[in-house]
Amino acid sequence: MSPAQEFAIDAAGVAFRYGERTALSDVSFTVPRGAVHGFLGPNGSGKSTLFKLLATMLPLREGRVTVLGLDLRNAAAALRARLGVVFQSPALDRKLSVRANLRYGGHLFGLRGAELERRIDEMLEVGGLASRSGDKVGELSGGLRRRVEIGKGLLHRPELVLLDEPSTGLDPSARQELWKFLRSRPGLTVLFTTHQMEEADDADQPTILDGGRVVARGAPDALRAELGGDVLEITGGEPDALVAELRSRLGIESRAFGRSVRMQVPRAHELVPRIVEAFGARVQRLTLAQPSLEDVFLQKTGHRLMEDGD
Amino acid sequence: MLLAAWSLWHREIARFLADRPRVFSSVGQPIVFWLLFAGALRGSFRPGGLDYGEYFFPGTLAMVVLFTAIFATITVIEDRRDGFLQGVLVAPVPRAAIALGKIAGGATLAVLHALVFYALAPLAGVPVDLGSAALVFLVLVVLAFALTAVGFTLAWLMDSTAGYHGVMMVGFMPMLLLSGAFFPAGGAHPLLAAVMTVNPLSYGVALLRHAFYGASSAATAGLPSPGLCAAVTVLFAVTAFAIGTAVVMRRTARDVT
Numbered sequence A: 001m002s003p004a005q006e007f008a009i010d011a012a013g014v015a016f017r018y019g020e021r022t023a024l025s026d027v028s029f030t031v032p033r034g035a036v037h038g039f040l041g042p043n044g045s046g047k048s049t050l051f052k053l054l055a056t057m058l059p060l061r062e063g064r065v066t067v068l069g070l071d072l073r074n075a076a077a078a079l080r081a082r083l084g085v086v087f088q089s090p091a092l093d094r095k096l097s098v099r100a101n102l103r104y105g106g107h108l109f110g111l112r113g114a115e116l117e118r119r120i121d122e123m124l125e126v127g128g129l130a131s132r133s134g135d136k137v138g139e140l141s142g143g144l145r146r147r148v149e150i151g152k153g154l155l156h157r158p159e160l161v162l163l164d165e166p167s168t169g170l171d172p173s174a175r176q177e178l179w180k181f182l183r184s185r186p187g188l189t190v191l192f193t194t195h196q197m198e199e200a201d202d203a204d205q206p207t208i209l210d211g212g213r214v215v216a217r218g219a220p221d222a223l224r225a226e227l228g229g230d231v232l233e234i235t236g237g238e239p240d241a242l243v244a245e246l247r248s249r250l251g252i253e254s255r256a257f258g259r260s261v262r263m264q265v266p267r268a269h270e271l272v273p274r275i276v277e278a279f280g281a282r283v284q285r286l287t288l289a290q291p292s293l294e295d296v297f298l299q300k301t302g303h304r305l306m307e308d309g310d
Numbered sequence B: 001m002l003l004a005a006w007s008l009w010h011r012e013i014a015r016f017l018a019d020r021p022r023v024f025s026s027v028g029q030p031i032v033f034w035l036l037f038a039g040a041l042r043g044s045f046r047p048g049g050l051d052y053g054e055y056f057f058p059g060t061l062a063m064v065v066l067f068t069a070i071f072a073t074i075t076v077i078e079d080r081r082d083g084f085l086q087g088v089l090v091a092p093v094p095r096a097a098i099a100l101g102k103i104a105g106g107a108t109l110a111v112l113h114a115l116v117f118y119a120l121a122p123l124a125g126v127p128v129d130l131g132s133a134a135l136v137f138l139v140l141v142v143l144a145f146a147l148t149a150v151g152f153t154l155a156w157l158m159d160s161t162a163g164y165h166g167v168m169m170v171g172f173m174p175m176l177l178l179s180g181a182f183f184p185a186g187g188a189h190p191l192l193a194a195v196m197t198v199n200p201l202s203y204g205v206a207l208l209r210h211a212f213y214g215a216s217s218a219a220t221a222g223l224p225s226p227g228l229c230a231a232v233t234v235l236f237a238v239t240a241f242a243i244g245t246a247v248v249m250r251r252t253a254r255d256v257t
Helices: A047-054 A076-080 A098-107 A113-126 A142-154 A172-183 A220-227 A239-250 A268-282 A293-301 B002-018 B020-041 B052-082 B084-089 B095-118 B130-157 B161-177 B190-198 B200-213 B226-249
Strands: A007-018 A021-032 A036-040 A062-067 A083-086 A160-164 A189-194 A207-210 A213-217 A230-235 A255-257 A260-265 A285-289
Touching: A007 A047, A007 A189, A021 A047, A021 A062, A021 A189, A021 A213, A036 A047, A036 A172, A047 A062, A047 A160, A047 A189, A083 A142, A098 A113, A098 A142, A098 B002, A113 A142, A142 A160, A142 A172, A207 A293, A213 A293, A220 A293, A230 A268, A239 A255, A239 A260, A239 A268, A260 A293, A268 A285, B002 B020, B002 B052, B002 B095, B020 B052, B020 B095, B052 B084, B052 B095, B052 B130, B052 B161, B052 B200, B084 B095, B095 B130, B095 B226, B130 B161, B130 B200, B130 B226, B190 B200, B200 B226
Parallel strands: A036 A189, A036 A207, A083 A160, A160 A189
Antiparallel strands: A007 A021, A007 A062, A207 A213, A230 A260, A230 A285, A255 A260
């Protein structure tokens, strides 16, 4: 396969500035067809700008991006027909029925008549909304509303769907349902942004952004494995003092974050009894865990994904 | 293009009908206005020898069109705020279709409202026959397009409904008050009369009066000729529509916020 067919998105050297402020610099990535790809990053990391560039809302000025084999610079109009875009803020008319909302959505993509109604029926069916089609959107739960929103974005059978913070306002089971649904669409490539690391775990290959740059990318397990070892987190006592004592008494490098202290160590389980013996009651809580994408982020950037109080 | 415009038009109407309080208030408001003014001024003010209720009737029609146009185009700001507009902007829809759909939707609502009020004309003692009704309808359509296009353009450029209300009070209200809807230019201060001469809505209101009373009537004495009124009103609609479309065609950073 030629690269254009192999990749849904092939981006190289993408940069974007809002006036003086640099939102993205030298971002390169590829998304294979049929993949579920996530962009993980805190607010201001540039993921929203990237989303808007790919959604053809912002003009690409620096770098080269091919989406579904089309050049983003000059084929934006042709691309729109093959792209599904689902925004974070709900774009539904709450006072209109589920079906009416889907119908208006379909019209914008040139769907009409019996074919449109058939696709709406199908979407209601797979989305578990068949019995609610006549209900006003405002009467639905957040999870169902999200499904209507996403269903609207998929009616014209896009080859690539872009989702901005897709699970905002969804409970864990609704989130699971959503991903099951998206992955069940044959051949669909999904790209989403998120600032929640648990959500990035839903991606085949998250790309981690910070300060407008790509800081890491790869399968979640591979990213975690790169860190080596497990993560220990201690809460209790004065964090800075704890860091100093861990170094002097046990020879362990750690970092203070807010009210807790974290360290990444191989064979962490062997350290647990030593720490408990050394610090006794000063340890209010001690957790041992596999590294999360949050830890990957932390290690690559030196700061947390969500700063305290964020 | 046409499917998208038709769909946006349809959505405007559906959204309006789904909003019960909006339906009742927008039908009731002009009736209340007319009753209050006609009742209060009947003894003291007889412009052109007409009973004030009758004089104010075409003016109320213009007011209904203007107010409905304004309230209908506020939905542009809501659409932007709620994210609906973003979804339209990333769809394969020419932007001109957005202007056409929204303006036609608002204009349709404005004409429908005006017709509801127009049906009360016999009760107000205003002469109605089939010929004049057809003319009144035509004028209402053109006027509704013009005013909705103006409202649409302003709404497209604004971020908040509060700001739009401000524009409405300092822009649209004087435009309505100085259009001949409430009082004729003849007795007004020369400065106000001058403003009334350059106010395009004056010609729309005058054209309505012509449509009601025909060519030679005391009720239309002193007004600009029907030909001039029609020319200005059509030009007003075409210009406003062209500006509205041009504004939508510009791609700006605001489209993505």
